[in-house]
Amino acid sequence: MDPLREGETVVLRRREGRTLLVELRPGPQAIEGQGVLDLGPQIGALPGATVRWAGAEYVLLRPTLADLLGQLRRRAQIVTPKDAMYLLYLAGVGPGSRVAESGAGSGALTTVLAHAVGPTGRVYSYDRRADFLDVARRNVARSGLADRVEFRERDVAREGLDETELDSVLLDLPEPWEVVPRALGAIRPGGAIAAYVPTYNQLERTVLAFRAARLEEVQSVELLERALHVGEGGTRPEFEMLGHTGFLASGRRVVGPW
Amino acid sequence: MDPLREGETVVLRRREGRTLLVELRPGPQAIEGQGVLDLGPQIGALPGATVRWAGAEYVLLRPTLADLLGQLRRRAQIVTPKDAMYLLYLAGVGPGSRVAESGAGSGALTTVLAHAVGPTGRVYSYDRRADFLDVARRNVARSGLADRVEFRERDVAREGLDETELDSVLLDLPEPWEVVPRALGAIRPGGAIAAYVPTYNQLERTVLAFRAARLEEVQSVELLERALHVGEGGTRPEFEMLGHTGFLASGRRVVGPW
Amino acid sequence: MDPLREGETVVLRRREGRTLLVELRPGPQAIEGQGVLDLGPQIGALPGATVRWAGAEYVLLRPTLADLLGQLRRRAQIVTPKDAMYLLYLAGVGPGSRVAESGAGSGALTTVLAHAVGPTGRVYSYDRRADFLDVARRNVARSGLADRVEFRERDVAREGLDETELDSVLLDLPEPWEVVPRALGAIRPGGAIAAYVPTYNQLERTVLAFRAARLEEVQSVELLERALHVGEGGTRPEFEMLGHTGFLASGRRVVGPW
Amino acid sequence: MDPLREGETVVLRRREGRTLLVELRPGPQAIEGQGVLDLGPQIGALPGATVRWAGAEYVLLRPTLADLLGQLRRRAQIVTPKDAMYLLYLAGVGPGSRVAESGAGSGALTTVLAHAVGPTGRVYSYDRRADFLDVARRNVARSGLADRVEFRERDVAREGLDETELDSVLLDLPEPWEVVPRALGAIRPGGAIAAYVPTYNQLERTVLAFRAARLEEVQSVELLERALHVGEGGTRPEFEMLGHTGFLASGRRVVGPW
Secondary structure, three states: OOOOOOOOEEEEEEOOOOEEEEEOOOOEEEEOOOEEEEOHHHOOOOOOOEEEEOOEEEEEEOOOHHHHHHHHHOOOOOOOHHHHHHHHHHHOOOOOOEEEEEOOOOOHHHHHHHHHHOOOOEEEEEEOOHHHHHHHHHHHHHOOOHHHEEEEEOOHHHHOOOOOOEEEEEEOOOOHHHOHHHHHHOEEEEEEEEEEEOOHHHHHHHHHHHHHOOOEEEEEEEEEEEEEEOOOOOOEEOOEEEOOOOEEEEEEOOOOOO | OOOOOOOOEEEEEEOOOOEEEEEOOOOEEEEOOOEEEEOHHHOOOOOOOEEEEOOEEEEEEOOOHHHHHHHHHOOOOOOOHHHHHHHHHHHOOOOOOEEEEEOOOOOHHHHHHHHHHOOOOEEEEEEOOHHHHHHHHHHHHHOOOHHHEEEEEOOHHHHOOOOOOEEEEEEOOOOHHHHHHHHHHOEEEEEEEEEEEOOHHHHHHHHHHHHHOOOEEEEEEEEEEEEEEOOOOOOEEOOEEEOOOOEEEEEEOOOOOO | OOOOOOOOEEEEEEOOOOEEEEEOOOOEEEEOOOEEEEOHHHOOOOOOOEEEEOOEEEEEEOOOHHHHHHHHHOOOOOOOHHHHHHHHHHHOOOOOOEEEEEOOOOOHHHHHHHHHHOOOOEEEEEEOOHHHHHHHHHHHHHOOOHHHEEEEEOOHHHHOOOOOOEEEEEEOOOOHHHHHHHHHHOEEEEEEEEEEEOOHHHHHHHHHHHHHOOOEEEEEEEEEEEEEEOOOOOOEEOOEEEOOOOEEEEEEOOOOOO | OOOOOOOOEEEEEEOOOOEEEEEOOOOEEEEOOOEEEEOHHHOOOOOOOEEEEOOEEEEEEOOOHHHHHHHHHOOOOOOOHHHHHHHHHHHOOOOOOEEEEEOOOOOHHHHHHHHHHOOOOEEEEEEOOHHHHHHHHHHHHHOOOHHHEEEEEOOHHHHOOOOOOEEEEEEOOOOHHHHHHHHHHOEEEEEEEEEEEOOHHHHHHHHHHHHHOOOEEEEEEEEEEEEEEOOOOOOEEOOEEEOOOOEEEEEEOOOOOO
């Protein structure tokens, strides 16, 4: 277990309380809702180290992806983890992957991608709106993953992507079908395109565009997440549930000699 | 895009046909259902290279996780990709993670873990049955991920794990609650335990064990996957659906000063 | 279409507004949230007749089951219509049926049963709590179905039912398994028992009791209701959804010569 | 409990075996898969009476709606009971109702409607295909409900319905939106239209037609039915599940003075 390094993003956690992401650096810093703390003495400590400050007690941890998204979720409506994780699967994203996304949104999917590709991978995040890119850039930086991501202000449907031979392109924008031809040209043989859309009308147009682009292994799914309430002798599905998030569609570029 | 290397596991794909995993090596080898091929000339080719042999045409691709699991799925009932991907999330597994699983089963979850941790991570796979370990070892080798995984024949409930400071322990065995105390001792502060069980009864006992072990952020969910049939002007959910796979439960070790 | 009769329960409906159940009788009566109205002049009018009063406009309609339950739903957490309707099916309830329920709850299922059996059927509603029976009795009366229902204050698990040769017994209480032996004796050959329970633990015990009682055609299901949002070119499942209501279990008494 | 009458449709049931619908009449009759039986001696017997014939043992029962539909289900793909029951609710059908359906299909929904309206109600079943009407008529007769149903060969979209002041119209045909204007004119104030369609595209057009016709209380839902496997200490949802049947949409005619 490596000691916590200066500049690293760490989780500051209170008992039964909120999980806060902070940068580990010397000198006093204002921590949302907790007052001003100096985390300098914790540089070099091991994860699990504790801090007592002004009567409160904290643990310092390395953040998981859930910590990073939890932070984002308090600020914006973001892609749910179940959908984001399955998009990784459908798009064939893993350690070392080079992937693009259009658009950047609030940076939530960007964060998931940057986490999944690891330090040897690369994420290219396109959005035509500068304000969205700003939010996404800030959120990715807060997650400590900024060095894996390049943001580009661009209308991909009209101007295309800079990259070629990408492993995957993820489409999270209102009209994914407009981007499919451009995305196709940026993907390596065997690479995949995956889209995330809220309505069935968008799903239909997207999948028809995938077929028109001669993508193979085209599939469309939705995931329903049902939480369970566990009590001794009283276990049941929870009453609250999110009835819909979005539809996922994916296809793969397999250019054969046929 | 790196050229295909000797010894690498590659996908051999026919038009609209099956996807086969083969080792890229010189000399003739028997390929399931396709006769005998010599893939030697393709060493050093780029992914997307094509092979014509005995009237058939193939494309060579680098495998995605979906290719690896697709291969396994033809042989055994395995954890579904939606569940496996969400377990990664719940257990906080990513590039560089050190994780253990108990048991190894057919090696499907092992494959997902080995893929997700990347070349810098490590997977320790325990099973008390030697025959299961053999199957899992063979399947992981076939996926080209053998160098990231160590298999150990062991009854974890009674004998524990060798590792400490793990990022995650995944439990995919009939009585996960029996393993929880041992798993707890093998996890670093901030690390997580996640379990996958088919019945409500197992879920209840597992979650109660998580609470007894003072895990925090305990949650229980199930994911329902519904495929969609897309036709122009005729889009609807598919009639066929898997009604149940398993319940996922997770918790996190947060040892605070409280 | 029969004219509205004095004493009949009618729906008073405002444009885009609430649906109110009122008794059609001469003389001024206070209508919840609408002030005081005299519906006397509407006796003998046809459904669809309109009333203008103090600047507001109303339509008078014969209530559907949905109107009756909608009224109840504003007051208590009741069995959902999807579950109630399917219970009718599982329990074999229809026009002319003689059915019992234990317990009465708030009278919602009683209302559904009384509606389904029609004027020639009969509902026997048991509850051991006098206060529940009062609420149920009042709600059934408000629905204009009081003459089809007999309420009995009784602990059915200990004291049994008065009736024999019933078509169905419905169990909507915390421990249905305790009532099964008594219910069995009250049912005609070919009749059914159906239960509605919130937890899987209750479901398991109930179904085991059904099997112990040698009921046949035993089944257990749950129904998930997903609303859809329809917009021109923007149709999708609604985001809000009730994740769980209850499990339904049923079995049939078939006493053969075997 | 009334004795079984000559001419009545009864259930003939073997232990753990199939449920057969037969007409109770004197003289030998061929019973599907059971050889030739003479049920004459059972006229006047009570439900639950047993018959021994050629070494086999049978019980005679009065059929429930489930028995009637079970018989149909062996012959055709029919509306599922969960959907049919909820359509009754959405369309406001109950004992004494006068309802129409378009089209007749295989007569399954006709059977559910005829059962629900009871002996004092009336079902008008329209279909433009004579062969469908024949099948439906035969199936309804087999259920013993023929005297409650009138079948009419008619293209309702073009020629409308004969009836007025109906309580409900049910639409179970590929283009329900074409029938909505005609259906509207056949419904009493407060009556409802309900449709059952398989695709999102049909749902969208149907609901838009409901709104264009100024129906109120318009709603769209789907019901997912999940069976449960109950074992002592091993209870879980069943693995098999029907992923989709159809979408239900309904609206109500409320002609106010507005």
